[in-house]
Amino acid sequence: MIDRQALLDSVPKGLYIDGQWRDSSDGTTLEVDNPATGEVLATIASATPADGMAALDAAVAAQASWAKVPPRERGEILRTAYEKIVERTEEFALLMTLEMGKPLAEARGEVAYGAEFFRWFSEEAVRIHGRYSVAPNGASRLLTMKQPVGPTLMITPWNFPLAMGTRKIGPAIAAGCTMVVKPASQTPLTMLALVQLLEECGVPAGVLNVITTAHTGEVMEPIIRDPRLRKLTFTGSTQVGQRLVEQSAQGLLRLSMELGGNAPFIVFDDADIDAAVTGAMLAKMRNIGEACTAANRFLVHESVAAEFSEKFAARMAALTVGDGTKDGIDVGPLVDQKARDGVDALVQEAVAAGAKVVVGGGHAEGPGWFYQPTVLTDVPADARIAVEEIFGPVAPISTFQTEEEALTRANDTAYGLIAYAFTRDLARALRVSEALEFGMVGINQGVVSNPAAPFGGVKASGFGREGGFEGIDEYLEVKYVGIAP
Ligand code: NAP
Numbered sequence: 001m002i003d004r005q006a007l008l009d010s011v012p013k014g015l016y017i018d019g020q021w022r023d024s025s026d027g028t029t030l031e032v033d034n035p036a037t038g039e040v041l042a043t044i045a046s047a048t049p050a051d052g053m054a055a056l057d058a059a060v061a062a063q064a065s066w067a068k069v070p071p072r073e074r075g076e077i078l079r080t081a082y083e084k085i086v087e088r089t090e091e092f093a094l095l096m097t098l099e100m101g102k103p104l105a106e107a108r109g110e111v112a113y114g115a116e117f118f119r120w121f122s123e124e125a126v127r128i129h130g131r132y133s134v135a136p137n138g139a140s141r142l143l144t145m146k147q148p149v150g151p152t153l154m155i156t157p158w159n160f161p162l163a164m165g166t167r168k169i170g171p172a173i174a175a176g177c178t179m180v181v182k183p184a185s186q187t188p189l190t191m192l193a194l195v196q197l198l199e200e201c202g203v204p205a206g207v208l209n210v211i212t213t214a215h216t217g218e219v220m221e222p223i224i225r226d227p228r229l230r231k232l233t234f235t236g237s238t239q240v241g242q243r244l245v246e247q248s249a250q251g252l253l254r255l256s257m258e259l260g261g262n263a264p265f266i267v268f269d270d271a272d273i274d275a276a277v278t279g280a281m282l283a284k285m286r287n288i289g290e291a292c293t294a295a296n297r298f299l300v301h302e303s304v305a306a307e308f309s310e311k312f313a314a315r316m317a318a319l320t321v322g323d324g325t326k327d328g329i330d331v332g333p334l335v336d337q338k339a340r341d342g343v344d345a346l347v348q349e350a351v352a353a354g355a356k357v358v359v360g361g362g363h364a365e366g367p368g369w370f371y372q373p374t375v376l377t378d379v380p381a382d383a384r385i386a387v388e389e390i391f392g393p394v395a396p397i398s399t400f401q402t403e404e405e406a407l408t409r410a411n412d413t414a415y416g417l418i419a420y421a422f423t424r425d426l427a428r429a430l431r432v433s434e435a436l437e438f439g440m441v442g443i444n445q446g447v448v449s450n451p452a453a454p455f456g457g458v459k460a461s462g463f464g465r466e467g468g469f470e471g472i473d474e475y476l477e478v479k480y481v482g483i484a485p
Contacts, residue, residue, distance in 0.1 A: 017209050035333040035336060041098055041099060051211060062204065079119065084201065092111045096110060097332070113451070114163035120170065124469070147477050149177055151230055159287055164258075168466070171466075178208070180211060181209070183212065188212045231254040233256040233474070254477075257463055259417075261294070262387070262414075263297070263415075265299065267304060270423050271423050277308065292389075301401070302400065305377075316395065319393075333368035343392030350384070358375040359373060375397065414460040417461035438458065439458050452467065
């Protein structure tokens with residue numbers, strides 16, 4: 001049994017700049033709350049713009065020497081970090097549950113998933129290849145090499161406090177980039193604990209710098225506009241992502257944008273309905289519905305809609321809601337009151353427009369920001385809940401008649417992160433995979449995230465890929481050298 005207070009006390013509360021933990025230059029702080037209870041968990045440093053610049057200075061100063069560290073050494077740091085994270089699974093899981101709310105079992109799942117990015121990229125560090133060829137006219141030799149992009153700013157969201165960090169830090173370390181990391185203000189403790197662990201694993205001073213701040217825009221913008229920064233990688237809302245792309249235009253930064261989603265979950269008439277229900281539970285309820293990959297719109301063939309809705313509603317009704325640190329809890333609180341009220345507004349508007357509540361439909365008992373697992377049927381296609389990212393435990397179901405209609409409706413969104421489809425017909429699976437305008441497609445499965453696969457979206461869900469072979473390329477530039485023989 002972990003001593004909660006001892007765990008919280010062990011997490012550094014300062015800024016980590018050039019290998020030193022320090023207070024913010026004006027001594028200001030910011031509080032981190034537990035969304036299940038409202039209690040203050042910790043008070044951490046709140047960086048000023050000058051602190052942000054000091055972090056960038058350190059990253060810039062460390063870049064040249066870090067790029068020269070042998071790939072094997074960089075890979076070994078990641079491998080050691082992977083092992084240490086796994087050893088400390090219980091500590092990381094509890095920290096995440098306390099600051100973010102997800103139940104402990106899910107937090108353990110995120111520790112395993114997050115750690116895997118370090119293992120994967122420890123293996124990729126030694127597989128950064130170039131090419132040698134003879135020019136078609138024979139007059140020269142063409143050599144290509146890959147080199148680190150350079151100092152990178154990483155901004156991460158609150159919903160996956162560990163994994164959204166490791167899938168950026170892992171490839172940057174493997175590629176030889178230095179970095180300034182800015183975790184979400186609501187869940188910085190996991191990142192601070194991760195940085196402490198990476199320090200133990202031998203990441204040199206200046207390579208990894210971490211800034212927490214209550215003045216996010218003010219501190220981030222000067223870094224983004226500084227010509228020494230070479231890359232910005234952001235995971236968060238589309239709205240903030242768009243603003244950051246504008247800020248990056250002047251410096252022509254390399255960009256990776258992992259933004260919002262509005263995933264369709266299509267159940268065809270030939271689907272295995274029990275498998276579809278299991279997939280739906282994962283795609284909807286993973287992370288309390290607070291995932292960019294969360295199924296947002298359930299499109300079910302009219303001939304199987306009654307069976308699917310009934311079985312799915314029964315599973316949703318059986319979930320237990322409460323403080324995720326307690327045993328037997330399936331669904332934790334939403335991250336804050338604004339999030340919970342936003343989800344409720346979407347539900348109430350849909351109901352006013354004619355949707356039927358099958359399960360849930362309102363707040364669950366507090367003091368935290370709990371919302372009942374909810375299933376709605378007969379949801380009008382133009383209801384706001386079908387257009388916007390819900391980010392909560394609410395499943396709106398509507399029906400379709402033909403495959404063409406399902407695909408048209410699935411693609412009828414500004415977003416393009418992920419789509420799910422359930423069918424036992426292989427030809428249909430291939431057809432719909434090709435027709436869905438999304439960066440990822442899950443066929444007969446409700447979770448596709450995998451460190452060995454390229455994660456990312458198209459359209460308003462952004463661009464760039466994290467994980468897979470593609471993940472490290474985001475941190476590498478290709479240089480071509482022409483050599484006269
Ligand atoms: P958010 O409000 O966009 O915040 C994300 C990060 O951006 C936080 O660190 C936040 O800092 C920072 N930020 C906010 N305003 C900023 C500004 N003006 N300049 C620089 N940084 C700024 O998003 P969120 O509510 O935390 O996360 C939920 C969103 O993330 C959802 O839309 C979800 O779909 C998306 N998401 C996408 C993926 C993916 O891979 N596609 C994965 C997970 C989540 P503060 O916390 O200090 O405000």
